[in-house]
Amino acid sequence: xxxxxxxxxxxxxxxxxxxxxxxxxxxxxxxxxxxxxxxxxxxxxxxxxxxxxxxxxxxxxxxxxxxxxxxxxxxxxxxxxxxxxxxxxxxxxxxxxxxxxxxxxxxxxxxxxxxxxxxxxxxxxxxxxxxxxxxxxxxxxxxxxxxxxxxxxxxxxxxxxxxxxxxxxxxxxxxxxxxxxxxxxxxxxxxxxxxxxxxxxxxxxxxxxxxxxxxxxxxxxxxxxxxxxxxxxxxxxxxxxxxxxxxxxxxxxxxxxxxxxxxxxxxxxxxxxxxxxxxxxxx
Ligand SMILES: C[S@@+](CC[C@H](N)C(=O)[O-])C[C@H]1O[C@@H](n2cnc3c(N)ncnc32)[C@H](O)[C@@H]1O
Numbered sequence: 072x073x074x075x076x077x078x079x080x081x082x083x084x085x086x087x088x089x090x091x092x093x094x095x096x097x098x099x100x101x102x103x104x105x106x107x108x109x110x111x112x113x114x115x116x117x118x119x120x121x122x123x124x125x126x127x128x129x130x131x132x133x134x135x136x137x138x139x140x141x142x143x144x145x146x147x148x149x150x151x152x153x154x155x156x157x158x159x160x161x162x163x164x165x166x167x168x169x170x171x172x173x174x175x176x177x178x179x180x181x182x183x184x185x186x187x188x189x190x191x192x193x194x195x196x197x198x199x200x201x202x203x204x205x206x207x208x209x210x211x212x213x214x215x216x217x218x219x220x221x222x223x224x225x226x227x228x229x230x231x232x233x234x235x236x237x238x239x240x241x242x243x244x245x246x247x248x249x250x251x252x253x254x255x256x257x258x259x260x261x262x263x264x265x266x267x268x269x270x271x272x273x274x275x276x277x278x279x280x281x282x283x284x285x286x287x288x289x290x291x292x293x294x295x296x297x298x299x300x301x302x303x304x305x306x307x308x309x310x311x312x313x314x315x316x317x318x319x320x321x322x323x324x325x326x327x328x329x330x331x332x333x334x335x336x337x338x339x340x341x342x343x344x345x346x347x348x349x350x351x352x353x354x
Contacts, residue, residue, distance in 0.1 A: 081123075081196060086149025089125060092303045093155065097128040098288035103220055103344050104129055104191050106280050108136075110346055111189055111218040119143040120185040120210060122175045122219070123193015127156030127168075133189060134160075134168040144182050145170045147193070176203035183210045188217040192344075195221050196252040204270035214353040217272065221257040223279060223343040228255075230284035230340035231305065237324050238306045241317055245309075254305075260345055272349035280346050283339035286329065290337045293330040300325060 081089075089096060097104075108129065113119060113136035121130040124145030133143040145168070147153050153172045160168050171180055176197045188207060197203035207217065225232045231254070235244055250256075257263045260277050267275050287296035301307060301322065310321055332338050 082148045082150070086147075086151050088303055088307075089149070090151050090155055092299055093126040093152075095288035095291070095299050096303070097126060098290075099285045100191060101128075101285075101289070102282045103280055103342070103346075104132075106282070107189075107191055107218060107220045107346055108132055110278070110348065111187070113137050113141075113187065113189075116140045117186045118182070119187045119189055120180065120183075121145045121193075122188060122190035122207070123147055123196070124156060124170070125149075125152050125193070127159055127170065129189065129191050130156065130168060130170070131160055131163065131165050134165050138167045140167075142167050142169070142182070144168075144180055144185070146173050146175055146178075146180060148172070148174050176206060179206075179210065184212045184215065185210055186212070186215055188215070188219075190217075190219040192220055192222070192254070194219050195254055195256045198252055200252075200256070200266055201269060204266060204272070208271045208351050211351040213351055215351045216348060217350075218346070218348045220280070220344045220346050221263070222254050223260075223345055224258040225255050227281075227343040228284075228341070230286060230342050233328070233340070234300055234304060234325060235306055237328055238310060238321055240324065241321050242309060242313055244306055257345070263345065263347070267347070267349050271351065273352050275349040276347065278346045279343060281341070281343045284342040285337045286340050287338065293326055293333050293338065296329045296333075296338045297322060297326050300329075 113133055115137055117137045119133050121143060124130045124147050127145045130143055130145035145156050150172045153170045157170045222228055264275050287299035329338050
């Protein structure tokens with residue numbers, strides 16, 4: 072994920088890149104997704120919005136939990152991802168599910184309000200987070216609840232930080248601009264809680280999750296994880312722009328790092344994320 076992503080990147084090139092490696096990304100993030108879904112504990116009959124649903128992996132899990140009388144809408148700014156999410160849900164005959172290409176920061180789906188809002192890593196890319204979270208609050212009825220995951224600080228996420236440090240041995244990587252949208256924009260939990268509170272949320276609860284990120288997906292070997300890293304991570308575009316000997320040296324170093332961490336289950340790198348829940352005040 073590029074640290075300085077904007078909405079338009081996701082609607083275009085970044086959405087396409089995510090789609091290219093969709094199965095790997097979803098497999099990689101399955102542990103944190105399971106923890107977030109367990110915490111959210113959706114019940115039959117609930118009406119849910121999955122914000123930044125990507126290829127719809129979690130959306131389909133939510134549909135299974137709220138069926139037969141509930142409903143889930145997967146919303147994403149990337150038309151390519153929404154098309155794929157819709158295709159997968161249709162192919163698997165998932166009931167109670169629909170998808171919409173829209174901007175969660177500003178758009179109000181016709182199906183609003185929702186009993187519950189949910190997002191695995193889809194709420195860190197808003198250009199104006201205070202306005203976006205205030206908007207999300209009003210997609211809930213009084214007493215409605217949001218659950219989301221966002222990355223904890225980069226220093227606690229070697230799956231991203233250690234790999235970027237290896238690349239940095241060969242080429243300068245731009246530091247993520249402070250205060251800009253990106254994977255780590257909500258990492259400061261004190262600031263995050265203040266942001267939610269200012270938007271009108273109450274009873275804010277944040278729990279630190281620590282677990283594996285399976286680089287390149289569960290079961291990937293080192294060459295597959297390397298291909299994934301070079302295609303999909305924050306440094307991809309910078310590495311692609313280097314002359315061949317530099318690209319090769321970066322690939323060699325990354326491969327050595329990944330191979331040293333490989334087991335039959337894949338390559339598990341340490342990750343940490345905030346699992347957050349908050350409520351719109353009742354009445
Ligand atoms: C890191 S991916 C996570 C995808 C999915 N939630 C998952 O866990 O598999 C972030 C997703 O948020 C979407 N996104 C980013 N900004 C958005 C916005 N303003 N409105 C809707 N979706 C957005 C992206 O297109 C992308 O699919």
